[in-house]
Amino acid sequence: MLYKSLISLYGSSLAGKSAPTDDLVWHFAPSEGLRLFREYALDALQQAKVYLLDHLAAAYADTLHDAVAKQAAETGLPAMAILGxxxxPAGVVWVEFDDRELGVARFERASPVARYDNKPAGTGLRGYLLDDRNEGYLRITMFHRREGSRVVDPICALLVKRTPTGKLNYDDVEVELSRSMIDFCVRSGDTVEMINGRRTVHQVETGYDLFIPYALFAMLVSPDLGGIIPTETETFTTKDTKTARKFGKSWIVGAQKSHLTIRIGPQAAAHMTERTARLEFERQAQDERNGPIRHWVAEHERHYRSGKVVLVRAHQRGHAPVPNLPTRVMGPKSDVAGFEFPVAEPSSQG
Structure with a gap:
């Protein structure tokens, strides 16, 4: 779990016990700002209610995002406004999922976000730390450990401001840059353009996938749990805690001992199966429209406006017929496996 890695890393660094090979940022570019951030993050992680989505649950929540994004494009409303x-579920929440597996699921189902990709784009583990303890804003910090790399502190966080009535306004978001991470990037040799690029990518990824934790929270309070099954799972075992006490690792002793693992139930599994079948029907139907069945074209002349004449020899054109595929394939309608949402009215709250 990324959650456990962060608890161990930040606790070790603040206690002066982390190794340079595991904690490059702390040893290469130490600063007071970095220390203050890690003190805040460790405290928030220890207090957080922790959720871990398995790869199917994350993909299921993401299909809800696809449905909402489509409705948002049709109505002109923000996706978060449609969700409501x-x-x-708590003042501080941690939601974690496997971004690599999510990227594979998006690619296989031809999600709009992966429409122009030639391979799955996700990599590593991703976790959202949502801190709702401030009256003026919600702090959103996204941590991303890419595959085969160390944990690196986030380069920025998002502060979602509140309206005078206390509601979150997603049209009023401040990007809070990490000065310590910018300093680390500069010392590493990054140019201004590279740093701006890192910040932009992190900000966009944070904002887009923020829908997944919120979809989870919405399902958790629905009467049927939205097709998901939460199960309490041990995070730090009794042996882990005993060892931590023995070696003075108070950061582990003070962390949450368990988390909720989120899996999908029969209802969600049926939805995913139906969606996969529909996409396959659509793919086959598209293949059928890709051109005529393979046939011979007789030798002929091709005349151009310039007066040029080209002799085209006899050749074959078209696609080889697919065995047992009818000329017209009919599958489930696109709205059969869709999510239903109440009609939302535009509001000044965003």
Whole structure:
């Protein structure tokens, strides 16, 4: 779990016990700002209610995002406004999922976000730390450990401001840059353009996938749990805690001992199966429209406006017929496996 890695890394660094090979940022570019951030992050992680989505649950929540994004494009409303007001289950929440597996699922189902990709784009583990303890804003910090790399502190966080009535306004978001991470990037030899690029990518990824934790929170309070099954799972075992006490690792002793693992139930599994079948029908139907069945074209002349004449020899054109595929393939309609949402009215709250 990325959650456990962060608890161990930040606790070790603040106690002066981390190794340079595991904690490059702390040893290469130490600063007071970095220390303050890690003190905040460790405290928040220890207090957080922790959720871990398995790869199917994350993919299921993401199909909800696809459906909402389509409706948002049709109505002109923000995706978060269509989802509605969703409250966090605790003052501080941690939601984690495997971004690599999510990228594979997006690519295989031809999600709009992966439409122009030639291979799955996700990599590593991703976790959202949502801190709702401030009256003026919600702090959103996204941590991403890419595959085969160390944990690196985030280059920025998002602060979602509140309206005078206390509601979150997703049209009023401040990007809070990490000065310590910018300093680390500069010392590593990054140019201004490279740093801006890192910040932009992190900001966009944070904002887009923020829908996944909120979809989870919405399903957790629905009467049927939205097709998901939460199961309490041990995070730090009794042996882990005993060893931590023995070696003075108070950061592990003070962390949450368990988390909720989120899996999909029969209802969600049926939806995913139906969606996969529909996409396959659509793919076959598209293949059928890709051109005529393979046939011979007789030798002929091709005349151009310039007066040029070209002799085209006899050749074959078209695609070889697919065995047992009818000339017209009919599958489930696109709205059969869709999510239903109440009609949302535009509002000044965003």
């Amino acid at each position: 007001e969703v409250k966090l």
